[in-house]
Amino acid sequence: MGIGRFGHAGRGLAIGAALLVAVTALIPAHGAKKIKDKETDVAMADGFRVAASAAKAALSGGDMASANARIAALQPANPLEKYVAASLKFDYAMRRNDPQAIRRALTDILESGATPESQVPYLRYLAGYYSYYLGEQNDAIAQVNYARQMGYKPVESTVLLADAHIKRKKTTEGLAFLEAAVAEQRASGQAVPEAWFDRAIALAYQGGKWADVAKWTQQKLVAYPSAGNWRSGIVNFLAAPGLDPQAQLDLYRLQSATGAIASERDVQAYATLAARSGFEAEAMSVIEAARASGKLTTAEPVSAALLKSISVKAKKDIAALPAQVKKAAAAKDGSPAAAAGDAYFSLGQYPQAVEQYRLALSKGGVDVARVNSRMGVALARSGDLPGAKAALGAATGNWATVANFWGVWVDRQAQRTATLAVPPVQVRPTL
Missing domain, CATH: 1.25.40 (Serine Threonine Protein Phosphatase 5, Tetratricopeptide repeat)
Known part of the structure; x- marks a missing residue:
């Protein structure tokens, strides 16, 4: 039924x-x-x-x-x-x-x-x-x-x-x-059955209603945030036609953050898109992490070929970052700063990415929705969860959907932080 x-x-x-x-x-x-x-x-x-x-x-x-x-x-x-x-x-x-x-x-x-x-x-x-x-x-x-x-x-x-x-x-x-x-x-205080979300997602997917696919998937992930659900939810939404490659990349990054990179195909798709986007060092780290975890072998041909083709450029890009930051500071608009922020983001250097994204927004001339979305993620990965929610909430248009997916992850981190912050109950022995 x-x-x-x-x-x-x-x-x-x-x-x-x-x-x-x-x-x-x-x-x-x-x-x-x-x-x-x-x-x-x-x-x-x-x-x-x-x-x-x-x-x-x-x-x-x-x-x-x-x-x-x-x-x-x-x-x-x-x-x-x-x-x-x-x-x-x-x-x-x-x-x-x-x-x-x-x-x-x-x-x-x-x-x-x-x-x-x-x-x-x-x-x-x-x-x-x-x-x-x-x-x-x-x-x-x-x-x-x-x-x-x-x-x-x-x-x-x-x-x-x-x-x-x-x-x-x-x-x-x-x-x-x-x-x-x-x-x-929800008003009754009872859990919503997972099957309800699955039915809604399937119907929205069949009808090509991608905003509804995202909405229902995000609701499911709030209630059932398993790695398997994260993977299937992100993979489903990645099938949306006309999705910006940069938005796709941020969804692969979310898949990685949630521990939902599960196969050679996942690794290949993520690493290939990162390399095509100019983030060769990130592509290298994705492949190396997959090899370390056993998801890839060194003999796997696609990733091995990719790794060989990008290793030199990855090192050059990292070495060029300080000069890129100086150029961003002197630029008339925020485009160089946004690019520097993206470079730091791809390297996992999130505090530096936040600094550059803020500079980019202050100078203007950038895709504000994209910068806010990525700054929100960088803030979250830096530990500033309230700041992350504010930045993600400022993303608009198609980037709002990506930001909302990341928002589910940020809320989950906030819940974990709140749980860890509760001091253990001290039990005193009775005399």
Whole structure:
């Protein structure tokens, strides 16, 4: 099932137990002659009561053949009798695990004219659930909306509406309900199931809605920040058409920061893009780190060839950095400073990168969104997490998406820092 919230047997058993209690109350002990339903003020005839009692006893005893025959033979003549007969049909269908028969019995219960008002909202929801389960999405939506209008609207109903709309190819409406369900789940203090995020990401990806892919992926990473989730989330978003190569590079850097570089392909893609961007020393460090961790062997041809081609230039670029910084200080605009900041960033010298990025912003003439995004990362890697959040928050346009991915990582670092800052509890021995 789509979002993975429901199990029809469990939900049905819950309402089945409630109906059995109601039917037990309505079918008295053998010695009683008659009973009245307080809400309908309608009495069961003696003959019907005896036949219903026999059907109920057969069900309770597990004699399904006899129960089926006795239930089929019931001839209800008033609303209360119709309600009891339908409830017995429901019990029989539940014991047989027959969703279609359960759904028909729910219709009979609701149309009996004697259903207690307190049960109707939940029964409408359950009818909607079984319609959903049977693939009748239009009726599912109608029944669940009816239940919600009557006041029965737990988060399960919101999720059901989300999936029912999605199954009807109404993706936009379905995602809106799913977003509402996430908000309701969080408001209740419960964890949002990972499957909800996965469904939303998959739908956004299939529809080419890359802003939504990013939004849902980031929400998933906040709740489930495993290295595997970081890798799949970043790899998915890297497929977005027209993504700036520099933005791609910063996402590979994030993949590395989260420990999500997992394969030769990851290493090759990251190192190749870094080298093409003019950061040969960074490409060298990526390859060397992968070799040290066992993700690459020295015989792997792609990285070996790349390493051979860039090693000389990497050393020259590092040696030229002091002159580049002097040029940036004397320049009329901030472009040389931004380039120097990028060079320091690529080398992992983050305090120096921050200094150059601030100079670049003060001089102007630069891509402000890109500089703020990278300065935010550099501040975070330098230990200034509040400053990092402020800088990342200043990134706009397409760079805001990259900054938001890094923002999830920064928030995670802040949580860890806060946890480490809590002093251990001192336990004093009792005398």
